[in-house]
Amino acid sequence: MGFSQYFEKDLYGLQNTADVRGMQLARLRERMADFYGRSAIVKLLLDAASVDPEKITLEKFREVVPVRLQRESAKASAMLGGGGNLVDTIASVAGIDPQDFLLLCSTSGTTGEPSPYFFTEQDLEASARGFSRALYLLCGGDEAKIRAFRVVQAFALSMVGAGVPALEVFLRLGIPVIPVGAEGGTERIFYFTEKLGGNFLFCTPSLAEHLLDKDPQRAAGLGLVRVMCGAEPGAGIPEVRKKLEEGFKCPLVDAMGLIWGLMWVSCDQDPYAGMHHLSDDMHLVELIDPDTQQVKDMEDGATGQLVVTPLTGSMPPIRTSSGDVVQVFVSPCACGAPGWRMKVVGRADDMLKVKGVVVYPAQVDGVITGFVPQVTGEFRIVLEEPPPRVAPPLKLKVEYGEGVQKEKLPELAAKIAETMHEKLKVRPEIIWLAPMSLERSTYKTRFIEKAYE
Ligand SMILES: [Zn+2]
Structure with a gap:
């Protein structure tokens, strides 16, 4: 039970290899064929181009399936599904029963309209599988260290992926968690970390900085063993990383994804080597030019906008971009962990x-x-x-x-x-x-x- 139920060591080791790329194409074809039979949007896209889902190539896939911006998903689904609520329309896109969506969340909407994302049992399971790999990387494969984490969850708990969905993932992996939430405010975050012995701070880099600025002595005395940040690029910026690591007296890692098994996490390499991608078997990731939308080669140092296609879970294999612009590194990392890496440069909207x-x-x-x-x-x-x-x-x-x-x-x-x-x-x-x-x-x-x- 717990961690060992979700962690797959063989798949973890396959990241960024020719084997996993072969697996991606096979899964893409399998899922195209599966969704063709039950999702109107997939049928529409493939029929319009007269493509056989079981024989689709990567090149054809890119030609036939346009990149969709995540924040436009609500509008697009509403158009496709006609009236009704978003759960019904997204269920019709996925070709499933709306009641199969167990957890109904959305993005925070700071960069526009909140866009919904939902979890079936399969999606929650994928999320736990992906996150288990990040913890394994962090601990260098030492599961006893993972067992010793007690997470202080200080992201916003309401609606967003790092809130209740992440809480569900921690519980599935058997990791104790203190769900104080960013809503609790700095005093409660300090108080519960101290009183309940939290040792793994999980929050945005700006909240971590805010805790430090508020009371540097108290922050240094918390006895943290890890700070894991996400949702903003702060943790990947050398100056911010230095400030947080010195302030909390422990290593800082940067994480991205967390939902539907999509997972990036940084290692302890100094200088910062970027976040390792740990879900090649569950998601197809591409880089495109933000101006021209042309696909760019995944080669060392290439910069582009991230596009993700799920190869697992309830969502159809549609190319979706959150708007993040990243720089990728495909050569092996000096830390020895698998996976190509990326550094977040910004958001296409912010360019x-x-x-x-x-x-x-x-x-x-x-x-x-x-x-x-x-x-x-x-x-x-x-x-x-x-x-x-x-x-x-x-x-x-x-x-x-x-x-x-x-x-x-x-x-x-x-x-x-x-x-x-x-x-x-x-x-x-x-x-x-x-x-x-x-x-x-x-x-x-x-x-x-x-x-x-
Ligand atoms: Zn590394």
Whole structure:
């Protein structure tokens, strides 16, 4: 029971191999044929192109199935299913009984309308299988270490994947969990971690930073053995990672996916080597150019927008993108764990182009955070016209740190501009603000000020 019921060592070891790619094509054909018989959308797509589902090739699949943005799924399903509620329409897309969806969740909707995602028993099982591999990687295969985790769940519990679905996954894997939730606020997170002996903090990087800023001594004394972050790119940014690891006195890992078995997790390699993909057998992952939608080769250093097709669970094999833009690495990691890796660069929606140079707010955040404590770390990118085009220079409102002398600010601005030019090929104009003048957020951080609105 528990962990051993869900962890499949043979499949874990197959990640990023020719064997698993063969398995992907076989599964794709199998599922295409299966869904062809019961899902109107799959039948429509294949019939329109006169494709035999059992003989479809990867090239044909990409030609026939367009990439759908996750946030548009609600609208698309409503169109396909006609009236009725979203559960009925999505069940008709999946070709199943609506009552088979046991857990009905949605994204937080911070980047637009919340998009629903539902779990059948099969989907929950896949989620536990995927997550078990992340824990195995973290512990270097030492299951006794996994047994010793007591998770402080401090993501929002309501609706999102890292909330109740993740709670279900922890319970299936036999891992004790304290579901305090981000809603509880920092004092309750501190209190229950201390009183109930939590040792594995599970939250967004901005919440982890917020805990540290609030009470650094208390954070250092929690006795954590791990911080696992997700939902934002913060944990993959060297400066943020350093701050959190020093502050909590334990290693930080970055995770993505968690639902339907899709799983990425970072290792302890220093410098940060990206997140290992651990579900090649359950999901087909592609990279596309955010501008042209053309598929890009998965080769070391390639950057593109992530597109995922489920090869397991209740959802049909439809190419879906959450809008994340990543850089991939397919050569073996020095840590020895399997799986190709990726670093999150930003979101396709957040992309800015300064004189043709592509910049993501998360990258700007990385540079600014490197200047703490001379700056507070809070900043805004001031946009004077709708993105992605930005007429140079890129304007940044940055809070200087407490105790920084005003006459030193021009020199500091020049240093930040130089570092940013070196790392991102963009030279910003810095507009200084007093400490604490920008609004703080404990959830997903917002970096953009729309001066054109
Ligand atoms: Zn690694």
